[in-house]
Amino acid sequence: MNRLGWRRMLAFASGDFAFNLYWQSVSLYLLFYYTEAMGISAATAGFIYMIASICDGLVDPLIGCAADRTRTRWGRYRPWLLVGAVPLAIGFGLLYFHPPLEGGALVAAVAAAHLLFRSLYAAVNVPYAALTASITRSAAERATIAGMRMVFGTGAYVVVALSTQPIARVVTGSRDGAFGFFVAACLFALIAAPIMLMVFAISREREAGPAPAGRSARHWQAVFRNRAFWTLVLAGTVLIACYTIYAKSVLYYFKYVLRDESGAPTALALAGAIGLVVVPLWMLIERRLGKRAIWFVSCAIFGVGLIAFALFPPGAGWPIRLFLIAMQAGFLGINFAYWGLLPDTVEYGEWRSGERAEGLVFGLALLFQKIALGLGAGAFGLALGRIGYVANQPQTPAALAGMRAVMVLLPLTGAALSALILWFNPLRRGVHDTIVAEIAARGAAQGTARC
Numbered sequence: 548m549n550r551l552g553w554r555r556m557l558a559f560a561s562g563d564f565a566f567n568l569y570w571q572s573v574s575l576y577l578l579f580y581y582t583e584a585m586g587i588s589a590a591t592a593g594f595i596y597m598i599a600s601i602c603d604g605l606v607d608p609l610i611g612c613a614a615d616r617t618r619t620r621w622g623r624y625r626p627w628l629l630v631g632a633v634p635l636a637i638g639f640g641l642l643y644f645h646p647p648l649e650g651g652a653l654v655a656a657v658a659a660a661h662l663l664f665r666s667l668y669a670a671v672n673v674p675y676a677a678l679t680a681s682i683t684r685s686a687a688e689r690a691t692i693a694g695m696r697m698v699f700g701t702g703a704y705v706v707v708a709l710s711t712q713p714i715a716r717v718v719t720g721s722r723d724g725a726f727g728f729f730v731a732a733c734l735f736a737l738i739a740a741p742i743m744l745m746v747f748a749i750s751r752e753r754e755a756g757p758a759p760a761g762r763s764a765r766h767w768q769a770v771f772r773n774r775a776f777w778t779l780v781l782a783g784t785v786l787i788a789c790y791t792i793y794a795k796s797v798l799y800y801f802k803y804v805l806r807d808e809s810g811a812p813t814a815l816a817l818a819g820a821i822g823l824v825v826v827p828l829w830m831l832i833e834r835r836l837g838k839r840a841i842w843f844v845s846c847a848i849f850g851v852g853l854i855a856f857a858l859f860p861p862g863a864g865w866p867i868r869l870f871l872i873a874m875q876a877g878f879l880g881i882n883f884a885y886w887g888l889l890p891d892t893v894e895y896g897e898w899r900s901g902e903r904a905e906g907l908v909f910g911l912a913l914l915f916q917k918i919a920l921g922l923g924a925g926a927f928g929l930a931l932g933r934i935g936y937v938a939n940q941p942q943t944p945a946a947l948a949g950m951r952a953v954m955v956l957l958p959l960t961g962a963a964l965s966a967l968i969l970w971f972n973p974l975r976r977g978v979h980d981t982i983v984a985e986i987a988a989r990g991a992a993q994g995t996a997r998c
Contacts, residue, residue: 555749556688560695562675562746565739567703569639569668572735574791575815576711576728577642578924579798582938584725585645587654589936593928595658600921603665604914610673611910622752624674624681624906631671632743636736638664643732645725665917671743673910680890680905681752686979690838693887694830697879701822707735708815769902770911775974776892780912782842782968783885784919789961790878791923792930793853796954797871799931803942804950805863818871825876829883837976838887839969845880846966852877853959860951881965888972891979898982927953
């Protein structure tokens with residue numbers, strides 16, 4: 548089995564820094580930007596986010612299928628990075644552009660910009676994710692790449708969390724004005740696009756066979772029968788939806804419960820920076836326990852943190868920072884296990900059916916991820932409306948208590964249900980290596996038979 552080596556794995560994984568400049572900005576700040584800077588109601592903002600995220604997810608498997616069928620001198624997946632990097636950067640800038648409109652026209656324009664960005668993001672991100680399964684079949688290298696990607700993603704998280712609001716305030720004054728967010732988005736796009744083009748230049752794909760013409764039904768059927776894939780994806784969907792509710796609560800908790808809005812960027816950046824220590828630690832633990840076991844340990848950390856929050860609500864300063872750090876450590880473990888296991892489900896499906904479909908597997912996985920994010924954001928927006936939240940006003944005691952409850956109940960339920968679903972995943976430690984060996988032996992036998 549050919550090995551990539553550390554330098555090529557590191558260069559490939561750096562793409563996650565670029566993608567996470569976009570992704571973390573959308574995850575951390577976009578809903579907050581809609582309600583606090585643009586003045587859109589929480590319910591409407593949550594609905595826009597939910598619909599755009601779900602539509603984005605529906606595009607993902609279509610992009611995956613198209614990428615699987617792409618045949619160029621650069622490969623199947625790499626050309627999508629080359630063609631899509633610059634349009635994606637422009638789309639991200641438009642996402643934070645405040646048009647001179649009001650009412651329904653403003654909502655329609657914001658929704659259109661969000662849908663455009665999501666479609667462009669899918670067209671570049673799905674092929675990049677599928678490349679993980681194409682550039683190597685080594686489970687160990689895939690785990691290492693997953694860890695490296697998370698380290699780069701953590702770096703982007705810190706940059707976004709620490710710089711977005713300060714940039715907005717420098718540009719527009721003391722408040723988080725819409726134009727300031729637009730300037731921050733343009734700066735992030737100017738960094739991200741060249742990195743994606745660099746990843747295109749340095750990546751090399753395994754040689755692909757002819758495009759699977761006439762095999763669409765078998766292609767889809769192979770994925771639908773892939774138990775390793777579906778248990779992983781469903782466990783991730785539940786966890787991501789509930790984590791989204793928790794994560795989007797943080798800025799509001801700082802602003803209205805703690806009355807320490809200026810402390811939010813530093814606290815979020817510190818929680819993100821812990822990934823630079825935690826992710827390498829998860830990589831070391833994976834060598835002894837395996838990726839599946841890490842999922843269960845991480846869910847336990849996440850759940851214990853939420854229970855502690857419910858019993859002893861943290862105040863401003865170090866108590867809330869330590870809570871955010873613990874939650875981030877647990878989520879990073881789940882994220883590491885997810886992206887480490889997902890490429891392995893490609894071989895599981897090939898082993899069971901004889902069909903290999905990297906692009907479709909990653910496209911469907913991202914579909915469910917986007918649905919989970921959309922449902923989480925939509926539920927959070929609706930919950931804010933139900934508890935009596937009013938933007939940029941002092942909140943009632945009932946609304947403040949509701950914010951705390953929103954941060955705990957669904958995320959805690961999601962962590963428990965996620966662990967239960969993954970218990971039925973067949974990719975226990977060592978299983979993937981056996982599967983790869985059997986696939987190789989099967990291929991060798993077929994080659995001998997043809998001779």
